[in-house]
Amino acid sequence: MTVAALHSWLMTDTPASRRQAATGNAYRALLAILANPAALAGLVIVSLLLVMAALAPLLAGGVSPIAPDLLHRLAPSSAEHWFGTDELGRDIYARVVYGARVTLTIVVLVSIVVAPIGLAVGTLSGYLGGWIDVALMRITDIFLAFPRLVLALAFAAALGPGIENAVIAISLTAWPPYARLARAETATIARSDFIAAVVLQGASTPRILFRHIVPLCLSSVIVRLTLDMAGIILTAAGLGFLGLGAQPPTAEWGAMVSSGREVVLDQWWVATIPGIAIFVVSLGFNLLGDGLRDVFDPKSA
Amino acid sequence: MADMIALDRLSVTFMNRHQPFHAVSEVTFSVAEGETFGIVGESGSGKTTVLKAIAGLVAPTSGTISLAGRAVTAKRSREERKLLQYVFQDPYASLHPRHTVDEALLEPLYIQGIGGAAEKVADAIAAVGLQPQHRFRYPHQLSGGQRQRVALARALILRPPIVLLDEPTSALDVSIQAEILNLFARLRRAYSLTSILVSHDLAVVAHLCERIAVMQLGRVVELLGVEDLRRGAVQQDYSRELLAASQGFFRSPSA
Amino acid sequence: MSEVLLEVEELDVRFPGRGGVTHAVRSASFTLGRERLGIVGESGSGKSTTGRAILGLIPRPGQVSAKRLSFRGTDLMTLDHAGWLALRGRRISMVMQDPRYSLNPVVKVGEQILETYRLHHRTTVADARRRALAMLEAVRIRDPDLVYHLYPHQLSGGMGQRAMIAMMLIAEPDLLIADEPTSALDVTVQNQVLRILDDLVSKSGMGLIFISHNLTVVSSFCDRVLVMYGGRIVEEVRADMLREARHPYTRALVASAPAIDRPVAELATVIRDPEWLT
Numbered sequence A: 001m002t003v004a005a006l007h008s009w010l011m012t013d014t015p016a017s018r019r020q021a022a023t024g025n026a027y028r029a030l031l032a033i034l035a036n037p038a039a040l041a042g043l044v045i046v047s048l049l050l051v052m053a054a055l056a057p058l059l060a061g062g063v064s065p066i067a068p069d070l071l072h073r074l075a076p077s078s079a080e081h082w083f084g085t086d087e088l089g090r091d092i093y094a095r096v097v098y099g100a101r102v103t104l105t106i107v108v109l110v111s112i113v114v115a116p117i118g119l120a121v122g123t124l125s126g127y128l129g130g131w132i133d134v135a136l137m138r139i140t141d142i143f144l145a146f147p148r149l150v151l152a153l154a155f156a157a158a159l160g161p162g163i164e165n166a167v168i169a170i171s172l173t174a175w176p177p178y179a180r181l182a183r184a185e186t187a188t189i190a191r192s193d194f195i196a197a198v199v200l201q202g203a204s205t206p207r208i209l210f211r212h213i214v215p216l217c218l219s220s221v222i223v224r225l226t227l228d229m230a231g232i233i234l235t236a237a238g239l240g241f242l243g244l245g246a247q248p249p250t251a252e253w254g255a256m257v258s259s260g261r262e263v264v265l266d267q268w269w270v271a272t273i274p275g276i277a278i279f280v281v282s283l284g285f286n287l288l289g290d291g292l293r294d295v296f297d298p299k300s301a
Numbered sequence B: 001m002a003d004m005i006a007l008d009r010l011s012v013t014f015m016n017r018h019q020p021f022h023a024v025s026e027v028t029f030s031v032a033e034g035e036t037f038g039i040v041g042e043s044g045s046g047k048t049t050v051l052k053a054i055a056g057l058v059a060p061t062s063g064t065i066s067l068a069g070r071a072v073t074a075k076r077s078r079e080e081r082k083l084l085q086y087v088f089q090d091p092y093a094s095l096h097p098r099h100t101v102d103e104a105l106l107e108p109l110y111i112q113g114i115g116g117a118a119e120k121v122a123d124a125i126a127a128v129g130l131q132p133q134h135r136f137r138y139p140h141q142l143s144g145g146q147r148q149r150v151a152l153a154r155a156l157i158l159r160p161p162i163v164l165l166d167e168p169t170s171a172l173d174v175s176i177q178a179e180i181l182n183l184f185a186r187l188r189r190a191y192s193l194t195s196i197l198v199s200h201d202l203a204v205v206a207h208l209c210e211r212i213a214v215m216q217l218g219r220v221v222e223l224l225g226v227e228d229l230r231r232g233a234v235q236q237d238y239s240r241e242l243l244a245a246s247q248g249f250f251r252s253p254s255a
Numbered sequence C: 001m002s003e004v005l006l007e008v009e010e011l012d013v014r015f016p017g018r019g020g021v022t023h024a025v026r027s028a029s030f031t032l033g034r035e036r037l038g039i040v041g042e043s044g045s046g047k048s049t050t051g052r053a054i055l056g057l058i059p060r061p062g063q064v065s066a067k068r069l070s071f072r073g074t075d076l077m078t079l080d081h082a083g084w085l086a087l088r089g090r091r092i093s094m095v096m097q098d099p100r101y102s103l104n105p106v107v108k109v110g111e112q113i114l115e116t117y118r119l120h121h122r123t124t125v126a127d128a129r130r131r132a133l134a135m136l137e138a139v140r141i142r143d144p145d146l147v148y149h150l151y152p153h154q155l156s157g158g159m160g161q162r163a164m165i166a167m168m169l170i171a172e173p174d175l176l177i178a179d180e181p182t183s184a185l186d187v188t189v190q191n192q193v194l195r196i197l198d199d200l201v202s203k204s205g206m207g208l209i210f211i212s213h214n215l216t217v218v219s220s221f222c223d224r225v226l227v228m229y230g231g232r233i234v235e236e237v238r239a240d241m242l243r244e245a246r247h248p249y250t251r252a253l254v255a256s257a258p259a260i261d262r263p264v265a266e267l268a269t270v271i272r273d274p275e276w277l278t
Helices: A003-011 A018-035 A037-054 A092-128 A130-145 A148-159 A163-174 A176-189 A193-200 A205-241 A253-263 A269-296 B047-055 B101-111 B117-127 B144-156 B174-190 B202-208 B226-231 B237-246 C047-054 C081-087 C109-120 C125-138 C144-148 C157-169 C187-204 C215-221 C239-244 C248-256
Strands: B003-016 B019-032 B036-041 B062-067 B070-072 B084-087 B162-166 B194-199 B211-216 B219-225 C006-017 C020-032 C036-041 C063-065 C068-071 C092-095 C175-179 C207-212 C224-229 C232-238
Touching: A003 A018, A018 A037, A018 A269, A037 A092, A037 A269, A092 A130, A092 A163, A092 A176, A092 A205, A092 A253, A092 A269, A130 A176, A148 A163, A148 A205, A163 A176, A163 A205, A176 A205, A193 A205, A193 B084, A193 B101, A205 A253, A205 A269, A253 A269, B003 B047, B003 B194, B019 B047, B019 B062, B019 B194, B019 B211, B019 B219, B036 B047, B036 B202, B047 B062, B047 B084, B047 B162, B047 B194, B084 B144, B101 B117, B101 B144, B117 B144, B144 B174, B174 B202, B174 C248, B194 B202, B202 B226, B202 B237, B211 B226, B211 B237, B219 B226, B219 B237, B237 C187, C006 C047, C020 C047, C020 C232, C036 C047, C036 C215, C047 C068, C047 C092, C047 C175, C047 C207, C092 C157, C109 C125, C109 C144, C109 C157, C125 C144, C125 C157, C157 C187, C187 C215, C207 C215, C215 C239, C224 C239, C224 C248, C232 C239, C232 C248, C239 C248
Parallel strands: B036 B194, B036 B211, B084 B162, B162 B194, C036 C207, C036 C224, C092 C175, C175 C207
Antiparallel strands: B003 B019, B003 B062, B062 B070, B211 B219, C006 C020, C006 C063, C006 C068, C224 C232
């Protein structure tokens, strides 16, 4: 099937099957994202992150990110070491490339924990109302009251350092805003005629929540999640900086910044390069989130 | 013929910041099987609230509602839901924006555990005058009139004996309104429906209904037959005012 | 016919969009004297766009072109910003459909009427206030002093529309464009508002363009009716001759509305002929 034929199959306004209609819809959304320059830039950056994480060994050219080379410590940029070496002589470029894996792992794990919890709490709260709403929202408030980094630190300290615990710690503090968001959306959606229609058909509450309400909350949650990624990455970097995230010798951008602190004045690249990586990826997610918001909800742009 | 719908002194009061608002007060009427009953009134008359109470979407404060001879409360079982379906006013808000027409029609069949769904959906789409190519469209790809057809298909796919229509054509152009009203007239005959049609438009109600209740401020002001309405044989002042206003603007001789 | 107020010749309004150009109004031509002209059409017919084009209210990227568009000799196609400021509200006014959205929600009703007057007349605040109150009385608001100090959301639909009419007529314009002025109102209130409008328009001798989708109201209120379809004016007919109209669309439109005094088994529907769009 040629590209042109595929395009018209997807763009048709008389789809012949559910699959055609759904993929057509997704395709239209993708086209809208690509048409938005900010979103496109964000998408490119995030894609690069994915590529870096997937092809790390290839992109690093076979150089190990953890093998020390004490004879060539703190070397500046050269043909052999594009970004120089750190305090143990490890190639910074390789460490940045492999560090993408850690960053991506944290971001994905946090997302798949936080979105479902937030959606579940928020939609239940918004739809059922009453004392369930009050109870769930007070629990949400309690978690919201804690400063994210401090709570993450406390959990990480209690559970012990490591990526998995860092993810748990960040997730525990990141879910409340999604619950609030889902609750607000649900409260509006629940008043709609199409919900009344399905109630009149005899739908059970779980069916209404899963099949009718959650799909409508998804776009706001996805936008919010993408915009939050930057913050999550920074929190993870912060934990890494404090030694509570990925443990050495694993390459992790935050930990790299931390260990580069001591030599920042003379060998600035050791701390700055990973810092730039954090900045670029955060920016990429921000741009993508902005673009997604423009596409999904143009009124709030 | 037995009464399909019977209301006895139905009242619905809402609490608006500790101030009671009597949306419906002591409304009594009944609808025979196969009849189309009209409720006409202006904003604030309570006509939509009456319909919602009959559907179980709003709980009555006092009074009784009987469907097919049995008294019902606001809490309805899944079985009871098959008795009655509803067509909403706003075609732009009554269909789920992320579900295709196909999914919207499959949903009630799935919920009620009715088999042969795919065929029933195809039949329903044809029965309301839509084409097969509309089947997998999303609501935003349909016009207002097409959406109301989908709404009618959805209401009838469970073959309910009772259908309630809340201003089904108020948001539509007059030519589309004609199509939808004609469609409903055909369908009510085909499916032997008992229905209540609510509208602010007296002409629409007179076109489809045999008996009409005029409501104002939550009360039924007058109950009359359509023939009396056409002849202008109305008893109450408000009904007369409503009838006169519906005929258009009359320039009174300079007062 | 009386003095010609408005001359419209081959008015065209286009809206370029992602899917191509939407031709909202195509070669519309008509003249208006000191009379009531109704423009009737369904959604998408271009009737509201025509009204807005006359007042220069078509937002970018809409493009307006016309062979001739003039008001009492003033060419509206070449009018500059200062010219529009002098014209709108003062010579030509517009009443819109829903006072909830057309009145400023954070300014008291009376103040809005006062502001309109002072924009066009050099006078003291006290004098303007007196005129605003007089205007509220003229639209038969029973307690003008009270209503003067209310906010739009505190008014009922009918009162809001009357306040809007007061605001739009206080500067005594020569032409009033009313875009669905009674469509958001209950039917009994509609006639009250129409009676007030009728009274004010007759007394001042101003021209009126009444845009609506409601044939019954337009044919009973106006002198002449233009029927629009697909951006074109398909018929121009005297209001009392609507039932003898010649264009098939007009005839179908008239026949498709249910009438209390004329029961039919099935309502006539409009079979749209693509020829009508050429």
